[in-house]
Amino acid sequence: MGEEAFRCKVLIISAAYNGSGGVALHVRYLAKALAGFGCDVAVHTQPTFHSGFRPGNPQLWLECFDPVNDTKTEVSGEQWLRLRPPGRRAPYERTLQYILGRWGKFQPDVVHSHDLDSALIGAMLSAVLAVPGLMTVHRAPVPWKAQKFLESPKDLVMEFFRVSKSLRALAVPSVASKRVLEMQGFHNIHVIPNGINYNELLSRPIMDDVFLKIGLDAPGIELILCPVRTDEHKSPDTFVRAAEYIASRLPDRDLVFLLTGEAKGKYAFLKSFERIGSVNLVMKPFESKQMPALFRRAAVCVVPSIRESFGQVALEAHAFKCPVVAANSAALPEIVRHRSTGLLFDPGSPDDLARQVCTILTDSASADAYVKAAYARLKRAYSADTMALNYIALYRHLLEK
Numbered sequence: 001m002g003e004e005a006f007r008c009k010v011l012i013i014s015a016a017y018n019g020s021g022g023v024a025l026h027v028r029y030l031a032k033a034l035a036g037f038g039c040d041v042a043v044h045t046q047p048t049f050h051s052g053f054r055p056g057n058p059q060l061w062l063e064c065f066d067p068v069n070d071t072k073t074e075v076s077g078e079q080w081l082r083l084r085p086p087g088r089r090a091p092y093e094r095t096l097q098y099i100l101g102r103w104g105k106f107q108p109d110v111v112h113s114h115d116l117d118s119a120l121i122g123a124m125l126s127a128v129l130a131v132p133g134l135m136t137v138h139r140a141p142v143p144w145k146a147q148k149f150l151e152s153p154k155d156l157v158m159e160f161f162r163v164s165k166s167l168r169a170l171a172v173p174s175v176a177s178k179r180v181l182e183m184q185g186f187h188n189i190h191v192i193p194n195g196i197n198y199n200e201l202l203s204r205p206i207m208d209d210v211f212l213k214i215g216l217d218a219p220g221i222e223l224i225l226c227p228v229r230t231d232e233h234k235s236p237d238t239f240v241r242a243a244e245y246i247a248s249r250l251p252d253r254d255l256v257f258l259l260t261g262e263a264k265g266k267y268a269f270l271k272s273f274e275r276i277g278s279v280n281l282v283m284k285p286f287e288s289k290q291m292p293a294l295f296r297r298a299a300v301c302v303v304p305s306i307r308e309s310f311g312q313v314a315l316e317a318h319a320f321k322c323p324v325v326a327a328n329s330a331a332l333p334e335i336v337r338h339r340s341t342g343l344l345f346d347p348g349s350p351d352d353l354a355r356q357v358c359t360i361l362t363d364s365a366s367a368d369a370y371v372k373a374a375y376a377r378l379k380r381a382y383s384a385d386t387m388a389l390n391y392i393a394l395y396r397h398l399l400e401k
Contacts, residue, residue, distance in 0.1 A: 175191055321372075
């Protein structure tokens with residue numbers, strides 16, 4: 001019997017579902033694809049999506065919880081539940097009580113968690129319901145080092161899972177993440193690459209106001225897009241510093257460099273680069289619904305991250321047949337194959353990044369070949385359906401074991 005014929009009930013616990021960011025998009029793509037293959041899927045999440053959202057599938061249920069306030073409200077038909085543990089209750093007690101009451105009759109076969117807070121809840125639920133507990137680890141892979149718990153208390157949660165073995169299995173989206181977890185002492189790790197619903201992505205309407213927002217409404221302008229947040233592991237400064245090199249090497253081209261993150265915190269100094277020389281550099285945040293317009297318009301998509309558990313934004317660029325230049329680091333080389341589906345550059349090197357971007361901009365034949373190969377590989381290996389079938393196979397393995 002094929003995996004597509006295997007039916008099971010899956011309770012997904014996640015901090016995000018329909019907002020921006022890799023985890024939210026991943027959970028939404030996975031839940032819808034699982035339901036499309038006949039699985040019954042219940043998603044419990046925090047209220048990060050807009051109030052008018054509807055799952056649109058009779059086999060997919062969605063509810064929200066936020067363990068902060070002990071109140072209930074109705075928002076356009078979706079139940080919005082907030083819980084605050086009174087007195088000395090354990091932080092998750094009220095949340096667990098509600099989920100057990102709400103989904104106990106659902107009787108899931110598998111509890112699938114998608115972030116550390118949700119994994120704590122999921123581990124307890126799987127113990128109470130006597131079903132396998134699975135966690136997808138979305139964190140950027142970081143090598144083990146001394147004093148790690150003091151630097152990031154969340155690593156203490158990962159250590160708890162390693163020692164207690166309270167989760168039946170871990171899933172990661174890349175071989176790079178698997179290697180790091182194995183170094184930290186984890187076992188039974190399954191690599192299941194993230195997938196996207198590229199047809200849904202391509203069907204989103206073009207929003208012309210996006211172009212007006214950054215001055216792209218004039219003809220002849222070429223957009224160099226860097227769709228990353230200004231977090232340290234995303235290495236936004238590499239892109240900003242490379243912009244001047246690229247502009248100086250192509251002085252006759254009308255280039256706009258866009259970083260879709262705010263210059264704040266450690267990277268507040270990057271704001272000053274917007275006013276240096278003749279480089280047209282823009283730093284503005286965009287909503288996820290606005291990103292398709294930018295991918296359609298971009299001449300190159302740059303992913304400069306030095307640590308990525310996967311790099312889903314590269315797949316989104318591939319869906320719109322936008323050439324990708326990515327750092328040769330962490331999981332990115334698993335998606336972007338050098339001189340096959342894109343180009344790679346030395347991590348943290350603005351000069352090498354500039355060279356690779358200039359290659360894309362000046363060698364249209366190679367750029368066309370890269371996007372064609374990348375799109376074919378996306379359809380073959382990185383669709384939401386392929387991802388869902390891989391998870392169904394894992395669910396089946398856990399249940400049979």
